[in-house]
Amino acid sequence: MNPKVKVRLRIIAILTTLIWMIVIFRFSMDTGVSSHELSDFCVQIFNKAVYHFTGKDLRISITPEHYALIELFFRKLAHMSIYFILSINVMIVLFTFNMKMTLRMFISALFCFLYALTDEFHQMFVDGRGASFTDCLIDTSGALLGIIAALIIYCIMYTIMTKYQKHKGLIQNAY
Structure with missing residues (x-):
């Protein structure tokens, strides 16, 4: 991938991740009544x-x-869904770096787990809400499902790109 394209993709991915983290934070600001x-x-x-x-x-x-x-x-399900999306965003950021896939997965899972902990801590200060380690584990399970989805999408895109590049190479060699 062109280095300039990679940097642009990284910036966009970081911004979408930060925006999604703000969305999660905003949901956590809802009082117990409005959340209910x-x-x-x-x-x-x-x-x-x-x-x-x-x-x-x-x-x-x-x-x-x-x-x-x-x-x-x-x-x-809402807890799982928002962290499902967060982990996909984090994985996209990590796809722009050269590292082993297992390290990407670990970093993404750890990042989402730590953010879930801070999110639950934040809820301790919101009227009618409280911290729940169980919710943190539910958030993390959603993140793990998101990591799996990101890997499936990555594999599909990698396969398509590889076939396209091989096809493109075959066409150029034919001339």
């Missing part, structure tokens, strides 16, 4: 989708305890 409202909104959308396909209203069809479990599931 956002989760409830997501569950309501899910409930509407279930109703659309099955004709059943979950609020009526299941117990309040089970409905609360659905909301908890969405809250934890």
Whole structure:
């Protein structure tokens, strides 16, 4: 890859990573009430989708305890999702450096884990929120899934680029 292109890609990747870290920080600034409202909104959308396909209203069809479990599931899925995206961003930054893939994976996982720790620490100071090491582990599991997704995308792109370069080389050799 052209060194200038690599530097530009690195800068863009660092900026998108920083922007995503700010997004996570902003979510962590939500009070317990507003965070609960956002989760409830997501569950309501899910409930509407279930109703659309099955004709059943979950609020009526299941117990309040089970409905609360659905909301908890969405809250934890949100944790995983935001760190899934963060780890992909970090991996893209690390793809612009020459290093072993295992080191990239380790750095990305460690970075996301440490950011999750600071995020949970930050939530200790937000009204109605608290720190949870379990949430930190859920965040990190989302990050690990993101690392796997980044590796799959990398392998696909690498294969495509390799085939393109071989094809391009064959065409040039034919003339």
